[in-house]
Amino acid sequence: MADKPIKAIKGFDHDLQCRGFQFAVGETYKHEGTVEACVGGFHAIPEDVHPLAVFSFYPPAGSRFCVVEVNGKTDRESDKIAAEILTVQREIGLGELAQEAVDWVMARASLEGPVAVKDNGLATASGDQGAATASGYQGAATASGYRGAATASGYQGAATASGYQGAATASGYRGAATASGDQGAATASGYLGQVQGKEGNALFAVERETWDGPILSVACGIVGKDGIKADTWYHAKGGKLVEVAQ
Structure with a gap:
């Protein structure tokens, strides 16, 4: 009870x-x-x-x-x-779920500095051109500084770049990459990865048949052009960015 x-x-x-x-x-x-x-x-x-x-x-x-x-x-x-x-x-939505993941890690993990390698580790970069990398299982990387870079390569990692021209990359299985700063870029290269961004951000996604399988196609686009909407999750399908069904 x-x-x-x-x-x-x-x-x-x-x-x-x-x-x-x-x-x-x-x-x-x-x-x-x-x-x-x-x-x-x-x-x-x-x-x-x-x-x-x-x-x-x-x-x-x-x-x-x-x-x-x-x-x-x-x-x-x-x-x-x-x-x-x-x-x-x-x-x-998936964006808020990714933020929940970042908050969860932040509340429990010991900050490892700009690079996190432990499971559930947190890496943050807030300075100009800073870089944050999380490679551990379910790690989280967030970059809020000018031209910062956040990379999450671990299983179910979450990468968020909110600074001007920031770059967020999620390469792990089911990773989530979000770019919210001006002229930012979000990339998901892992299996079942998702990308989203603000108006003017660049999105890039990779389609794989299985988590360890070959690449089937890649897709890229700019939020606000060719029907790609802001604050909307996309994945690669048949060489195109396809909106994730909610």
């Missing part, structure tokens, strides 16, 4: 369903029956687990994600929790 509500991240299909059960934002649900992880109850990724662990159950493309609160009877197994009561608080 949870002593108090637990914040969590939950994945859904494109209709906001999970295993055929229909959910709605703002609603609270109670499970009748056994509450046991992988057996019964409402399942989610609890706040003490890296948020991008949700991708193990719902991939970035075609899925939807929400911040939820679980309560009542609970049962834990590895990186997920089963609960008797679940409240769907709000829906979040």
